[in-house]
Amino acid sequence: MTDDGRLLTIDGRPALRFERRYRQPIDRVWRAVTAPEEMARWFPSNVEGDRAVGAALVFDDSAQRAADEEAGEPTRADGEIFRGHVVVHDPPNVFSFTWGGELLRIELHPDGDGTRLVFTHLLSHRSIAHRTGAGWHACLGELDRMLGVDVPVEDDWMSVFEEFVDRLGPELAHVDGDALVWERYSHVGPEEVRAALDRPEDWGGAPHADEAISWEVVPDEHGSIIRLRHEEIGDDAELAASWHALLVQLDMYLAAGQLLPVDGARFREAYASLLASRR
Structure with missing residues (x-):
């Protein structure tokens, strides 16, 4: 199961939703989407802070931006590091946190011998859906590969971006x-x-x-x-x-x-x- 970015409205706000199915059990996927050292392999920044409701989070993306710049890929321009806090921490089912002014929610559901992931991003504004969607497409591709899904590495990021412009522009x-x-x-x-x-x-x-x-x-x-x-x-x-x-x-x-x-x-x-x- 793959849902590569649907535009929704949740509580009056625009939102993007992605779904994935992994063959691994829920505890393994939970570590992949919550443990700091594992999140750093697919999330666009390190996610520093305790995994507990109300805990402050710091999103230090300096290492990821340096890697993207070296590879010639688009990356966030210089600016303040994003901050947020944990909203829900319910192992091994829900991890939700603010990211700057936006809300991310990662839900895991047992699905036979594997796990279904539902990733939802409540956006600040409808106009950023295409760019945000293209970014999460790339990030979740890294998570897919980390969890053993055979997905190709896409070298032409501009084609991906244009696809999301056409679909969610x-x-x-x-x-x-x-x-x-x-x-x-x-x-x-x-x-x-x-x-x-x-x-x-x-x-x-x-x-x-x-x-x-x-x-x-x-x-x-x-x-x-x-x-x-x-x-x-x-x-x-x-x-x-x-x-x-x-x-x-x-x-x-x-x-x-x-x-x-x-x-x-x-x-x-x-x-x-x-x-x-x-x-």
């Missing part, structure tokens, strides 16, 4: 009079977001920088809400799709410090329908 802009407005979320703070907006050449936005656009950056407890308003899209679905792609690029630039080009053509049909609907 951020919502289209909404129409506001003659304008289009996009809303996105980033885990980095407002100052860093504004600095990136002042350097559009870093994330591919320079050719469009002189258009009739305005940005709003709103502080959030664990990051920033970013809104883009474009006053002169008109009926130009290609331009709207280009901006949609640029915002995906901006998101990855803020998250990983890298420019990953995204083809706006994949969004053109959706924007043609959106723009036609307002006539």
Whole structure:
């Protein structure tokens, strides 16, 4: 059984859910998803702290980021280390904890001679589902291999990312009079977001920088809400799709410090329908 990232709504929040089945008994899988030395092999950081309800956790990802950078793969940009705390610790069935401003829940269920894993991530914002989903796809692939599942190592991370963009990508802009407005979320703070907006050449936005656009950056407890308003899209679905792609690029630039080009053509049909609907 494999469920590679479904987008759900839980308690009014967007969430991603992954499911796996392992042939090992539940106690073995429990160690893999809770023991610090085993989590370090598949989780995107070391998870430091006691495994007890209320215990503080520190997510030190310096070793993982160094390995990703050496391999030329996207990784989190420099910034504060994430912190959280244990919400549920119920061996060998549930381990749940906060991770920055988000909630992770790992559930294990006996399944014949093996174990069914249900991994749920409550997100800060719908717009990060594609990036987060692609990241967990890679991490859970490492867990699969650690537990003896024969899954291939994917060398082309960009293809994986594009698959999740197509399946879970951020919502289209909404129409506001003659304008289009996009809303996105980033885990980095407002100052860093504004600095990136002042350097559009870093994330591919320079050719469009002189258009009739305005940005709003709103502080959030664990990051920033970013809104883009474009006053002169008109009926130009290609331009709207280009901006949609640029915002995906901006998101990855803020998250990983890298420019990953995204083809706006994949969004053109959706924007043609959106723009036609307002006539």
